[in-house]
Amino acid sequence: MKLRILAVVLLAAAASAARAEPTSSPRWGSFQLGAGPYTPDIDSEFGGNGPYHQVFGNGQRWMFRAAIGKSLYTGYGDLEVGFRTGYFRAAGRAVYLDPATNTYKTSGDDTSLNIIPTSLTLTYYFDVLAERYRWIPITPYVGFALERYNWWTNTTGGASKYGATNGWSVTGGAALLLDAFDPDLARELDNETGINHTYLFFDVTHAQMNDFGSSKSWNLSPSNTAYTFGLLMVF
Amino acid sequence: MRRALLLALLAPALARAQAIGAGTINFAPAAIGSALCNSTATTNLTLSFNLQLIANASVTTGSYIVYATTAATTTSTNGLTVCPTSAGTVTTVTASSSASQVISVGAATVVSVAGQQCSNASSTINVCIHYVPSGSSVVTGSAVGTISLSTQPPTAPFIWLIEPASGALLVHWNPGGGTAPSYYQIVATAGGVSRYSGNIFSADQNVNGRITGLTNGTTYAVTVIAFSPGGDASPASNEVPATPQQTAGFWERYQADGGKEQGGCASGPAGLGALLLSAAGLAGLRRRS
Numbered sequence A: 001m002k003l004r005i006l007a008v009v010l011l012a013a014a015a016s017a018a019r020a021e022p023t024s025s026p027r028w029g030s031f032q033l034g035a036g037p038y039t040p041d042i043d044s045e046f047g048g049n050g051p052y053h054q055v056f057g058n059g060q061r062w063m064f065r066a067a068i069g070k071s072l073y074t075g076y077g078d079l080e081v082g083f084r085t086g087y088f089r090a091a092g093r094a095v096y097l098d099p100a101t102n103t104y105k106t107s108g109d110d111t112s113l114n115i116i117p118t119s120l121t122l123t124y125y126f127d128v129l130a131e132r133y134r135w136i137p138i139t140p141y142v143g144f145a146l147e148r149y150n151w152w153t154n155t156t157g158g159a160s161k162y163g164a165t166n167g168w169s170v171t172g173g174a175a176l177l178l179d180a181f182d183p184d185l186a187r188e189l190d191n192e193t194g195i196n197h198t199y200l201f202f203d204v205t206h207a208q209m210n211d212f213g214s215s216k217s218w219n220l221s222p223s224n225t226a227y228t229f230g231l232l233m234v235f
Numbered sequence B: 001m002r003r004a005l006l007l008a009l010l011a012p013a014l015a016r017a018q019a020i021g022a023g024t025i026n027f028a029p030a031a032i033g034s035a036l037c038n039s040t041a042t043t044n045l046t047l048s049f050n051l052q053l054i055a056n057a058s059v060t061t062g063s064y065i066v067y068a069t070t071a072a073t074t075t076s077t078n079g080l081t082v083c084p085t086s087a088g089t090v091t092t093v094t095a096s097s098s099a100s101q102v103i104s105v106g107a108a109t110v111v112s113v114a115g116q117q118c119s120n121a122s123s124t125i126n127v128c129i130h131y132v133p134s135g136s137s138v139v140t141g142s143a144v145g146t147i148s149l150s151t152q153p154p155t156a157p158f159i160w161l162i163e164p165a166s167g168a169l170l171v172h173w174n175p176g177g178g179t180a181p182s183y184y185q186i187v188a189t190a191g192g193v194s195r196y197s198g199n200i201f202s203a204d205q206n207v208n209g210r211i212t213g214l215t216n217g218t219t220y221a222v223t224v225i226a227f228s229p230g231g232d233a234s235p236a237s238n239e240v241p242a243t244p245q246q247t248a249g250f251w252e253r254y255q256a257d258g259g260k261e262q263g264g265c266a267s268g269p270a271g272l273g274a275l276l277l278s279a280a281g282l283a284g285l286r287r288r289s
Helices: A002-017 A041-046 A051-056 A128-132 A183-193 B002-018 B107-113 B250-256 B268-288
Strands: A029-037 A062-073 A078-098 A103-125 A138-155 A161-177 A197-208 A226-234 B023-028 B045-050 B062-069 B088-094 B101-105 B122-133 B141-150 B158-165 B168-174 B183-190 B193-196 B207-212 B220-227 B240-242
Touching (some): A138 A197, B023 B122, B045 B141, B062 B107, B101 B107, B107 B122, B158 B220, B168 B183
Antiparallel strands (some): A029 A062, A138 A161, A197 A226, B122 B141, B158 B168
């Protein structure tokens, strides 16, 4: 008897929660801003302790990114093609060979490595549950990207060097639908700006940034597991 | 009674509403140091100004009267900010309707008219330019500025670190006491020849600056000099020997360690082909959807 009552209560709760969301404006695509720690694995050529760490140190640096996507398919989830770019900079001091001790020492010249990553992305957002059930405000997603890291190095009073390193990446993550916390405000935002949904996202990326294994390329892949978090707006 | 109360409340606001302020004066140099103050030159301080005129007034024939005082400025009956009647007159010149308004005066005259002396360590002098039309005693335009008298040099800075750079030196120092420095110069001397950095402006307690144009491998005797706002130089700092060195930036260091990357796009046609092929695949996928 107790089990029957419990089952009826659970069914009633599920039925009330499974109500349909109010109609959103037509979906075009998405825009996202994110950031995550990044250390290029340049020193992997040198057994782990190479020029990158010797010049720039071990401090954590961040890569900032912005992306825009266009929906290709919205039947069951959302498949988007997009473009992503961003900026990364590592700055430190150039070194000089001290003739007295025959060792490298920090000089008064500045040196930096700058990267502007550009990516062509294909991402699938499984937003079916988040769209239908307010109590499951999570949208998992996976993505694949073709990457091109455009980079340059500078040194005070010295020459600059430019280049680009190509590669690919796969990403998996989850986005928390903020609309679930205040549906009325979300609807108002949609009516006024056309932003259907707002998410906080967190994802993990595996990237191979070494010019597809070229013997003349360094490795700009993240040296550790690369994660990114940020804000995703669907409009 | 109520009307009187209302007037009492509104009177200050009405008075404020009538105030129209003054134009501004820019000084060159920006402060009066001992050299300027002790000079007998009569045109070593330039006042560039723009007038604030009262409503419906314009500059035609008349005079610019330059005043100097340490007293505070005041507001005239027609709302202009002006120097008080106690201010001394520096000079009187014929007014010009030119857009570029410049008057040159003697810094020593400004100081003495304001009741100051060059031996004073520091003080602030208000300078006003009043425009008075011919045949009138009413000021119909004014400009106001402040110049500091600063004749005491700072004490010597102290160099605590010099980092070699390529054809340059990066010098770190602390300011000395006394008058707060306005700017610094680094001096590097070798073989009897001295080279000076540009003016390094800083109000920090830990200052650093770069002197360039040096020769790698040559040892220089390096000092730093601090200057007061009036341009009075401090004694030289402690003398520190330093030698510029050829440096290696990140790229040079990477190459010196035997790195594989050559710059440009190392993946060559294969990488570009892979990118184009993938882009074409994505485009095809979109057409099917």
